Amino acid sequence: MVGGVEYTIDELARAAGTTVRSVRVYHERGVLQPPQVKGRTGYYGPEHLKRVHTISRLLDRGIKLNGIKELLAAWDRGDDLGDVLGVGDPGEPGAVSVAAGDTISAAELQEYFGSAPNGLARVVAAGVYEPVDAATYRVADRELARFVDQLTAVGVSAADALTELEKLRADCDRMARRVADLIHRTAWESYRNSDRTVADIAELAESVGVLRSAPVPAVAGVLPRLIARSVEQDVELTEALGNP
Incomplete structure (x- = not known):
């Protein structure tokens, strides 16, 4: 093994x-x-x-295992995955030029969100x-x-975009709190009553890992369907889209 580091499947x-x-x-x-099999391990x-x-990172982004298999196969071949993973050339049509660490002046940020009450603080x-300093901010997420x-x-x-972002964060926070509560009521209680x-x-760690990760692909799969259903229930919008 590279560097002599070896792990069993549990490790x-x-x-x-x-x-x-x-x-x-x-x-x-x-x-x-x-x-690499040695003996029976x-x-x-x-x-x-x-x-x-x-x-794990790709699953967190809502990509299913079939898609991940294709991405990793392309990666192993040395293909450029920038476009697929959303980190391509910002100058390409339709790309969004934001990345963690990108900086923007406080003045620009204030102007951009100036129409929102307390926009910069929010x-x-x-x-x-x-904030990097009094005059500069950087993308944190x-x-x-x-x-x-x-x-x-x-x-x-x-x-309006900022308001929607705050609502999205609040919804995610509620889901996260439910997951944390579920972990406490199940995995933690079981461990507390154990020897x-x-x-x-090890059982606690595995249970917590499952309970933390399981909702992510579930939400990624369910949310698009719920959005599509809600949009389709808007009769006027659906008719307009069906009759351009």
Whole structure:
């Protein structure tokens, strides 16, 4: 193994912040290379860990395992994945020129969100930008900045885009709190009533990993369908779109 680092499947799952079951699914779906087998035990190396982290990030972005398999295959071939992963050339048509770390002057930011009451303070509180100094801010969250830019690009005012962002954050916060409550009521309570052995800790870690990650692809799959259904219920809009 590179650098002499080796992981069993349990150790790999813990190091990657995921579950043994997820690692096995990655094998079954062909997105993770098999381990090196010694005796009857499979051992993983740093490249496996890096791959599992990559898979987790792509799942968090709502990409399904079939799509991830294609992306990783292209990656392994050395293809340019910039466009697919949303990190391509900002100058290309339709691309959004925001990235974590990009800077903008306080004056520009104030002007951009000037129509929103306390716009500058609110966009910072929402986690989109953070101050570098009194005159400069930088993008703190690329995806949130992209969300605002995409809305304003189709004519939504900066003030309305900021309001929608705050509502989105509030909805996500409520979901996160429900997940945390579920973890506390189930995995944590089970561990509290256990003997707290190494095996119990491992079970706690695996349960928490599942409960933390499971809602992400579920939301990514359900939300587009719910949005589509809600849009289709607007009869006038649907008729307009069906009869250009």
